[in-house]
Amino acid sequence: MSRIRAPRKYRFEQELAPHVDPVWAQELTVELRLRGASGETIGEALAEVDSYCADSGESAAEAFGSPAEYAQELELPAPQQQEGSQLMTVVPILGQILGMLPVLWALPALSQGQEVVIRTGQIALLGIVFTAIVLMTWRVLKFVQFVLRRPVVAVLSGVALVGLMVLAVWLLQAPVMELSPVPMLIFGAVMLTVATVWGVLRMRSVSLTEDMVSTPLEDEEAVIRRANSVRWTGYVPILMMPVYTALLALVLWLFA
Amino acid sequence: MSSEQQWPSEWLRGVLELCTLRILADGPTYGYQVSARLAASGLGTVKGGTLYPMLKRFEASGRVDIEWRPGEGGPGRKYYVLTEDGSRALQELTQHWQSFAHVIDQILDRGAEPEEER
Numbered sequence: 001m002s003r004i005r006a007p008r009k010y011r012f013e014q015e016l017a018p019h020v021d022p023v024w025a026q027e028l029t030v031e032l033r034l035r036g037a038s039g040e041t042i043g044e045a046l047a048e049v050d051s052y053c054a055d056s057g058e059s060a061a062e063a064f065g066s067p068a069e070y071a072q073e074l075e076l077p078a079p080q081q082q083e084g085s086q087l088m089t090v091v092p093i094l095g096q097i098l099g100m101l102p103v104l105w106a107l108p109a110l111s112q113g114q115e116v117v118i119r120t121g122q123i124a125l126l127g128i129v130f131t132a133i134v135l136m137t138w139r140v141l142k143f144v145q146f147v148l149r150r151p152v153v154a155v156l157s158g159v160a161l162v163g164l165m166v167l168a169v170w171l172l173q174a175p176v177m178e179l180s181p182v183p184m185l186i187f188g189a190v191m192l193t194v195a196t197v198w199g200v201l202r203m204r205s206v207s208l209t210e211d212m213v214s215t216p217l218e219d220e221e222a223v224i225r226r227a228n229s230v231r232w233t234g235y236v237p238i239l240m241m242p243v244y245t246a247l248l249a250l251v252l253w254l255f256a
Numbered sequence: 257m258s259s260e261q262q263w264p265s266e267w268l269r270g271v272l273e274l275c276t277l278r279i280l281a282d283g284p285t286y287g288y289q290v291s292a293r294l295a296a297s298g299l300g301t302v303k304g305g306t307l308y309p310m311l312k313r314f315e316a317s318g319r320v321d322i323e324w325r326p327g328e329g330g331p332g333r334k335y336y337v338l339t340e341d342g343s344r345a346l347q348e349l350t351q352h353w354q355s356f357a358h359v360i361d362q363i364l365d366r367g368a369e370p371e372e373e374r
Contacts, residue, residue, distance in 0.1 A: 017331075018331070019331065044334075047324075047331065047332065047334070048287065048308055048334055049304065049308075050331050051286065051287065051288070051327070051330075051331045051332065051333050051334065052287050052288050052291075052304045052308070053304075054327075054330045054331050055286075055288035055289075055330070055333075056288050056291070056304070058304075062303075063303055063304035063305060064303070064304045064305040064308075065303070065305045069305070070305050070309075073305060073306075073309040074308075074309050074312055075309065075312070075313070215332075216324040216332065216334070217324050217326060217332040
């Protein structure tokens with residue numbers, strides 16, 4: 001089979017397995033990732049399929065069936081998920097939330113010259129957000145499998161979770177404590193900054209090519225080039241939180 | 257025997273490992289070549305989706321070693337080399353299969369032995 005031409009969004013699949021339909025290659029990559037396969041294992045599986053398709057002239061779908069079936073047939077050993085290190089990735093995000101919420105709670109009170117009244121609903125909201133994030137990260141593979149395999153149920157669960165948070169804030173109005181807005185704002189801003197810097201530093205310390213999909217005969221430069229081209233995506237979730245906070249703070253300040 | 261012959265899939269499942277081990281015994285070879293040789297020998301078409309998971313199992317159980325070699329004007333190829341464990345498995349399975357085939361031949365030639373009267 002000759003090389004297949006595909007849109008730019010499939011450039012990685014094209015590079016890794018040029019004789020395989022890139023949509024098929026991408027689906028196999030996702031299926032294997034969901035089964036906890038390493039980048040090396042996925043790269044080898046793609047290279048095997050590519051080699052076979054190039055030699056036989058058959059398409060991957062003809063020779064190997066659907067990507068989900070083939071991933072199942074490969075019977076990869078169950079992944080050893082490192083729960084400790086997975087949970088560590090979420091600590092900066094929890095820190096960011098613990099910084100963001102005080103900033104957003106303090107601003108309206110500050111602009112109106114009042115104390116910040118913390119109510120039971122807000123404490124419950126924090127509890128729900130923290131629990132949800134920790135649970136999702138603790139079983140991240142199972143969580144992603146659930147979202148991809150049952151998207152409707154996943155969206156409904158998300159809506160239910162948001163509904164629960166709104167209900168908690170709306171119904172649980174008993175005041176717990178009163179705080180001065182300035183120290184609270186400073187605490188929030190410092191917490192948000194520290195957690196963001198921590199997240200960025202953690203991201204920088206992660207090896208550039210760690211667990212990138214790479215084929216057995218590929219030279220390291222190609223893998224590094226590919227890793228570099230997607231490196232920025234790792235920073236998006238970390239930098240999103242301060243940006244959101246700044247935007248929401250601006251809105252609160254203008255409309256308070 | 258025609259290479260287009262279609263055997264019942266449950267028969268193929270039973271002999272595919274043995275036939276593949278035998279092909280690997282001729283020297284290092286790669287997936288497509290195994291498939292092509294099986295087809296040329298009359299076993300019929302063995303799809304990549306059946307062959308590669310089996311080769312993966314051989315690899316995991318130590319029956320084969322693997323070596324990636326750059327392709328000539330094409331992608332690289334994964335060569336499978338039969339190990340000592342693989343050779344032993346081939347010998348045992350071959351003997352087993354021959355005994356089994358002998359039993360089946362006898363049944364087909366003479367019919368099953370009548371049950372001894374008590």
